[in-house]
Amino acid sequence: MLTTDVPTRDQLVGRASELVPLLRENAAWSEENRRIHQDSIDALADAGIFKLRTPARYGGYEADTRTLVEVAAELGRGDASTAWVASVYWIPTFMACLFPDEVQDEVFSTPDVRICGTLSPSAMATPVDGGIVVNGKWGFISGAHHAHWQEIIAVLVPPEGEPMPVMALVPISELQIIDDWHTSGLKGTGSVSTAAQNLFVPSARVIPLPAILMGQYASKINANSPIYRAPLLPVASASSVGTVVGLARAAKDAFFERLPDRKITYTGYGSQAEAPLTHLQVAEAAAKLDQAEFHALRLATTVDTKAVDGSEWTLEQRVKARADMGQVVKLAKESVEILAGASGGSSIYSNVPIQRIARDIQAVNLHALMHPDTNAELYGRVLCGLAPDTLYI
Numbered sequence: 215m216l217t218t219d220v221p222t223r224d225q226l227v228g229r230a231s232e233l234v235p236l237l238r239e240n241a242a243w244s245e246e247n248r249r250i251h252q253d254s255i256d257a258l259a260d261a262g263i264f265k266l267r268t269p270a271r272y273g274g275y276e277a278d279t280r281t282l283v284e285v286a287a288e289l290g291r292g293d294a295s296t297a298w299v300a301s302v303y304w305i306p307t308f309m310a311c312l313f314p315d316e317v318q319d320e321v322f323s324t325p326d327v328r329i330c331g332t333l334s335p336s337a338m339a340t341p342v343d344g345g346i347v348v349n350g351k352w353g354f355i356s357g358a359h360h361a362h363w364q365e366i367i368a369v370l371v372p373p374e375g376e377p378m379p380v381m382a383l384v385p386i387s388e389l390q391i392i393d394d395w396h397t398s399g400l401k402g403t404g405s406v407s408t409a410a411q412n413l414f415v416p417s418a419r420v421i422p423l424p425a426i427l428m429g430q431y432a433s434k435i436n437a438n439s440p441i442y443r444a445p446l447l448p449v450a451s452a453s454s455v456g457t458v459v460g461l462a463r464a465a466k467d468a469f470f471e472r473l474p475d476r477k478i479t480y481t482g483y484g485s486q487a488e489a490p491l492t493h494l495q496v497a498e499a500a501a502k503l504d505q506a507e508f509h510a511l512r513l514a515t516t517v518d519t520k521a522v523d524g525s526e527w528t529l530e531q532r533v534k535a536r537a538d539m540g541q542v543v544k545l546a547k548e549s550v551e552i553l554a555g556a557s558g559g560s561s562i563y564s565n566v567p568i569q570r571i572a573r574d575i576q577a578v579n580l581h582a583l584m585h586p587d588t589n590a591e592l593y594g595r596v597l598c599g600l601a602p603d604t605l606y607i
Contacts, residue, residue: 220270221262223281229261230288237292238567244295244402245570248395249359254296259326263289263300267307269436272322276441278521279452280514283459287510290460291467294574295402297457299357302403304453306331306365310383311442312431317418321363321383330357330386331365333450333583333606335379335423337410339368345416346370348382351392356405361386364408367423379423382415389413399577427605440521447607448527448535452517454584455510455542461575462503462546468568469496469553476558492556499552506545513538532607533596540589543579550575 221229233254240251258264266282268274277285282304289297306329310321321327337350348368355364363383370380392407421432429445436442476486483489513535520527554561554572561568578584583606596602 220275223277223284226262226266226275226277226281227284227288230263230285231291233257233261234288234292237289237296241293241295241402241567241570242565244293246401248393248401249404250296250299250357250402252360254293255360258289258296258300264303264307264326264328267304267311267441268322268327269311269318269439269442271435272318273325274322276439278441278514278518279444279449280511280518282453283456283510283514286453286456287460287463290457291464292460293402294457294461294464294571294578295400297460298400298403298578299360301453301457302330302356303328303361305450306363308442308449308453309365309381309426309446310363311436312426312433312446313383313421314418314432315435317383318433318436324362327363328357328361329363329365329383330355330361332367335367335369337366337368339370339380339382339415341370341372342414345414346380346382346420348384348410348413348415351407351409353394353407354405355408356400356403358386358391358406358408359404364389366410380420381423381426382420384410384413384415384419397577399573399575424605427607440518440524443524444517444521445527445532448513448517448532450583451535451539452510452514455513455539458542458546458575458578458584459503459507459510461571461578462499462506462549465550465553465568465571465575466499466503468566468571469499469557472557472561472566479558486556486558495552495556499549502545502549502552506542506549509538509541509545513542529602529607530596533593533602536583536589536607537593539584540586540593543575543584544586547575547579 240254243251265274266277270276286297286301310329332352336352337348339346339348364386366382369377371377389408395406473487477484478486486492554568557568
């Protein structure tokens with residue numbers, strides 16, 4: 215069993231803040247090469263960013279989701295792709311902590327282990343002696359290039375009975391990486407596809423997905439730890455929103471860095487900062503950022519408070535967690551769009567950060583689990599007394 219001095223939330227946020235210049239410096243390289251720069255990965259590891267959801271007995275920090283939000287928001291100020299990959303690793307790392315303890319011993323034997331994953335059941339599995347055999351392909355696997363393990367979802371088809379989705383852990387070395395990540399936003403995440411061909415997965419590394427979604431976890435040691443007894447979807451929601459807040463902060467930083475030297479061409483304003491239009495734009499953008507931060511922190515506070523007191527999650531609270539995530543995305547995107555629209559024609563040059571920020575926030579907005587309209591509809595559906603039409607709550 216490893217022991218480690220666990221840094222405070224402020225210390226972890228401070229470490230993330232210190233990484234911002236490096237992440238900004240590497241952002242263009244990451245976008246061009248469609249993966250995170252190795253120097254950025256190494257810096258994240260040195261700062262302990264990959265340990266936030268690792269159990270303390272393996273040298274991890276067992277950080278709460280409020281810490282995840284604040285750390286990712288700082289990383290997002292530097293580069294959204296890097297922050298996104300870090301937050302994506304946190305979610306499957308949390309999921310790995312739900313597996314039997316002997317499986318965790320294997321997974322966390324790698325220092326600073328990085329686990330990528332998905333919640334989409336886009337592969338098929340058949341039962342065999344001692345486990346399952348998986349065939350299929352998964353898309354949007356952020357951080358696959360730098361991962362050690364992947365959490366996969368497949369539909370298990372038994373000889374008798376109904377098909378059932380299962381979650382499994384496999385070494386990334388046993389999967390094929392398909393270099394198909396050619397996109398308009400979040401280019402640096404390297405969210406390639408992975409594939410399995412007749413891949414055997416032992417039974418210990420397979421859990422029914424419905425059990426996970428309903429909080430029926432297999433780990434005995436982690437059962438009494440607050441951060442590992444929270445429901446998956448609220449945890450995933452809270453783990454994701456920090457990057458989005460960071461994107462809006464990055465847009466604000468980028469706009470004000472250029473403001474002193476900008477005029478509004480073809481107008482009488484020799485300084486953009488003197489124009490009342492600019493005052494209205496930055497005020498509205500800042501207000502939307504404030505609102506996005508409110509929803510992000512409310513979501514994290516709900517997850518962390520309920521994890522500590524052990525109280526049951528109501529259906530409305532579960533869908534409200536997704537609604538909060540959707541509001542963070544909606545408001546942050548609107549904030550970025552205001553500032554991007556006020557940045558002038560020169561902002562379309564590839565060396566001006568705000569054009570990348572605008573494309574990245576659009577990519578986040580289109581994510582199936584984060585789309586504001588999808589989450590708002592689900593919340594409203596439950597408020598109207600209807601049953602949710604998804605297991606992902």
